[in-house]
Amino acid sequence: MTSQDSALPEAVAARLPQERRVVTDIPGPNSRALQERRKAAVPPGVGSVLPVQVTDADGGVVVDADGNSFIDFGSGIAVTNVGNANPRVVERVKAQVERFTHTCFMVAPYEGYIAVCENLNRITPGDHEKRSMLVSSGAEAVENAVKIARYATGRQAVVVLDHGYHGRTLLTMTLTAKNMPYKHGFGPYAPEVYRMPLAYPYRWPSGPENCGPEAAAQVIDQITKQIGPENLAAVLAEPIQGEGGFIEPAPGFLPALAEFCRTSGALFIADEIQTGFARTGDLFACEHEGIVPDLITTAKGIAGGLPLAAVTGRAEIMDAVHGGGLGGTYGGNPLACEAALAVLEEIERYDLARRARRIGDIMLPRLRALAERFPAIGDVRGRGAMIAIELVRPGTKEPDPELTAEIARRCHARGLLALTAGTYGNVLRFLPPLVIPEHLLNEGLDVIEEAFAA
Template sequence: MPASLEQRRHLVTEIPGPRSLELMSRKNAAVARGIGTTMPVFAVEAGGGIVKDVDGNSFIDLGSGIAVTTVGNSAPRVVEAVREQVEAFTHTCFMVTPYEGYVAVAEALNRLTPGDHEKRSALFNSGAEAVENAIKIARAHTRRQAVVVFDHAYHGRTNLTMAMTAKSMPYKSGFGPFAPEIYRAPLSYPFRDEKDVDGQTAAERAIDVIEKQVGSANLAAVVIEPIQGEGGFIVPADGFLPALSQWCAAHDVVFIADEVQTGFARTGDLFACDHEGVVPDLIVTAKGIAGGLPLSAVTGRGDIMDASHVSGLGGTYGGNPLACAAALATIETIEAEGLVARAGDIGRLMLDRLNRLQADDDRVGDVRGRGAMVAVELVKPGTTEPDAELARQVAASAHRSGVIVLTCGTYGNVLRFLPPLAISDELLTEALDVLTTAFEEATA
């Protein structure tokens, strides 16, 4: 990280400060209104667990750029790898004159993703782009069209992935019509399911909907986030994912795990599917794959990945050499620094503290997550009625006090925490202290 970046929360102005206000005015005049921001501050340095703004304020980072900077915003191996690559060349296009970095990333993904079967990988730029290509691959393999997704799902902002995404506002409202042949099944949502609905029962419920409304003979793929992201960090009950995977295998349906947000050590496993030993046919990765550079991938069974005709997959920037260098350095950092285990340590610290908060505050309806992917769902006291306004107030208070916190959820009532795995326990504990105070202020 930058040598000048002290690892402490430090506020020298009100939030936002004068320089950030000036830049926000320029942003409003120059940038399309549809591009929103969570924090009204402009970053100049970031690393470890700190983001520093143009006014000299230092914030504790519990967002990681939405799960992107898992190894930190300026991890030394990533910085050096990108520096070396940019001096060699920035681009040639892998489809024109290929380069070793792309092949090396594909080899690493084939080695690291769940399952020991023969695999192939293809590289793209964003999570949504990779999801779309996974659907293309599944349709080419099965020669079927239908795709099943789940309640509360988020898969992206392109036309096809908007159709797959559940939440209308702000992601879909006014942007239709959407791609056809997308069907939605009920998810396992332990906090909101009836008490007798375990993972197996929830899977049977979903499969019944799929068989009645779609039919396996028409179905190319089932696509699911092993832990939902934007939908609210919903962790399905144990047994749900394995049952779906087994049903797909029995009916020659491609089972696609969207691990855009959960992949690369985030959940205390290298991939969230590893938690229950689920081996997807295709796995989609992005966000944490390359330490902040734009890269995504589809990795899967060799026969499925090879179903597309030559040149049916690709893209001008897909697998850019700078991003590939960053990805290899990110993977090296995860392995060398034991960051899978570190995510588990972060999760235990956070869950212990948040469970104590829940015991003292009946507005915290649920605490959930795995590893460094943790959330609290906020409700009206004594009920399960979502309280989006409380989530907004707590997040805003944390922002003013120097802690970056994100919200999510279909109902807008979930606070989500995605700290970089480079954060210290001291910073994490301080951020949770700030969060506790934010709840107290919301009570007042």
């Protein structure tokens, strides 16, 4: 470990060299050959960001079939927070796979499921009594949260926010704001879902200083006029929007909506699927403004890459549903549960929330300095290790998705895995593993700067 990496948790004993290495064109010949096999076997509707085929990953790097080593600024979309193939995760999963791989918790339960739920009840915001249930994906978690909210309140209407993303199933597509590629051609959609304005500071007409209170007042007014508070089951919101472009709602906006839910008898659901498990510098992003949600959905970073998701909520709400009304064959698979227990151990043992804040302290000043040099960078935003830049045509706020795609392509060619996002396709988002060595973090920022300069 070098002095550059002094803030890196000792949990990381890197198996692969933590270096950027580009030895072929991107993609190289082996990746191109595998791409031809893919075309014959996988439909084009399943897209990919990086035009290579991965063979290994560890710590802060992803290695492809041609031996190129990419700096990982994606973490599998905020999944491998504790690093890919984290040794503690591998150890617990190996031990479990030798015992049993599946019984279905609804048929023959086991301790791992219970232990994950106990931990979620302990660490999620609020000191009230809680219950948790486990499923396999973020979309399943959101669907179940809405089911539970409707059942517990006896109401039907669900409010979501502009630019929000909640999944690809019928209900979660309905909840999602963006048409292409998530919704286009897949309707009709589910009823009793209402979309309201988001407090989007960069694009708020009267300026960011007025954004929070004005947007909250608009949402509450529209709910009152269009739905009726007595018909509202829940408001569902991401504390920081993910696919929408890492939009951090203006201060006070989400607390005002949570308070409105409380006074009207509705539930506030925090979708922490992308923001959870130390990603934003807090264990959960809603803690930043002291929000205590009635229900919280988690996935992605929960189990180090194994499919697992959860709904956690107030005991009286979760207990309201009749026996057999919740569940699923693979929900809380024993291998995924062991992985989740390992992830939680790593996050707490090495204080990865602090590590995420350190990553933000490095990235944000450098990206803001870059914005001073390149007027195409309209906004730099984010918290912890969830950072984004929004690209516009200089002198305007008109989105520039073409430049965004080109910068991402140049980053890939130089050995940096970077993702795009945003309703307008004009956001570069950065989600490095929380255990990335600092020399790789700074080198990745160098690559971004080179891409803009080029």
